[in-house]
Amino acid sequence: SRPGVPSRHVTARIAPLGSRLVLALVEDRTRERRVEAVRRDFVANVSHELKTPVGAIRVLADAVAEASDDPVAVKRFAGRMLIESDRLTQLVQQIIELSRLQGDEPLEAPVAVDVDEVVAAAIDAVEVDAEGKGITVVTGGTKGLHVFGNEEQVAAAVSNLVSNAVAYSDPSSSVSVTARAESGAVEISVVDQGIGIPQDELDRIFERFYRVDPARHRSTGGTGLGLSIVKHVAATHGGEVRVWSVEGHGSTFTLTLPQHLPAVDDRLMPTPGP
Numbered sequence: 557s558r559p560g561v562p563s564r565h566v567t568a569r570i571a572p573l574g575s576r577l578v579l580a581l582v583e584d585r586t587r588e589r590r591v592e593a594v595r596r597d598f599v600a601n602v603s604h605e606l607k608t609p610v611g612a613i614r615v616l617a618d619a620v621a622e623a624s625d626d627p628v629a630v631k632r633f634a635g636r637m638l639i640e641s642d643r644l645t646q647l648v649q650q651i652i653e654l655s656r657l658q659g660d661e662p663l664e665a666p667v668a669v670d671v672d673e674v675v676a677a678a679i680d681a682v683e684v685d686a687e688g689k690g691i692t693v694v695t696g697g698t699k700g701l702h703v704f705g706n707e708e709q710v711a712a713a714v715s716n717l718v719s720n721a722v723a724y725s726d727p728s729s730s731v732s733v734t735a736r737a738e739s740g741a742v743e744i745s746v747v748d749q750g751i752g753i754p755q756d757e758l759d760r761i762f763e764r765f766y767r768v769d770p771a772r773h774r775s776t777g778g779t780g781l782g783l784s785i786v787k788h789v790a791a792t793h794g795g796e797v798r799v800w801s802v803e804g805h806g807s808t809f810t811l812t813l814p815q816h817l818p819a820v821d822d823r824l825m826p827t828p829g830p
């Protein structure tokens with residue numbers, strides 16, 4: 557169990573009601589307390605994570621001010637300020653996205669989301685990074701497939717998986733993004749030949765702000781929130797996300813999302829006879 561999270565919290569209140577009757581009220585607040593502790597953890601982590609880029613921008617602004625007579629240095633510091641402020645923007649965006657998803661509330665007005673379009677957009681978004689590392693991104697099987705859900709959320713989930721695949725891949729390797737329909741669901745797989753993930757870290761990578769290697773992470777510039785967003789999107793859609801990985805060889809992430817709203821399926825089903 558997590559530090560600071562009480563394992564069990566039960567209150568019992570006993571009220572005498574006349575000579576024989578006793579009213580016992582037993583209230584189990586364990587879940588409520590856990591949720592509260594997780595929320596507190598999240599707020600503490602968010603503050604910590606925001607402080608890093610904000611602090612860096614502060615230091616760089618000082619450096620720019622002091623180096624004002626050295627245009628080369630000013631340019632270098634300004635460039636780094638830009639990187640840090642982009643990082644801050646990405647972090648804030650993902651925190652907002654995650655806090656929206658955290659309730660795992662049912663989807664409002666879900667629609668048929670075109671898998672091919674979502675995958676194409678995710679690949680477009682990593683084009684520059686992929687080209688820079690000489691990584692080839694290939695796709696297959698995405699045409700004509702739809703999942704039922706929230707387009708923005710599905711796009712964010714696929715985009716996070718594809719950008720991770722590129723970020724954690726070796727130069728000149730390839731990444732594949734494929735989809736296939738499988739008993740009422742669509743399986744979207746993102747396969748890379750990158751650094752892989754140690755077996756004992758596999759179930760932790762979906763935690764908020766968890767990174768396998770925080771030192772390497774600085775250079776890839778991620779937020780540590782991507783996979784927890786993917787996990788929440790899967791949950792709100794009634795789907796799932798799974799991972800296979802061999803350290804040093806690569807990883808496969810599979811996001812499975814339903815093709816239809818269950819109620820639609822029911823209506824299409826023949827009504828049972830008498």
Ligand code: ADP
Pocket residue numbers: 716720721724748750751752753761762766767768769773777778779780781782783784807
């Ligand atoms: P980040 O912004 O750090 O990429 P994520 O939540 O998306 O955050 O991922 C959490 C951690 O899981 C990453 O820091 C990285 O250590 C690991 N990871 C995610 N995807 C991959 C991948 N395709 N290959 C190797 N490691 C990965």
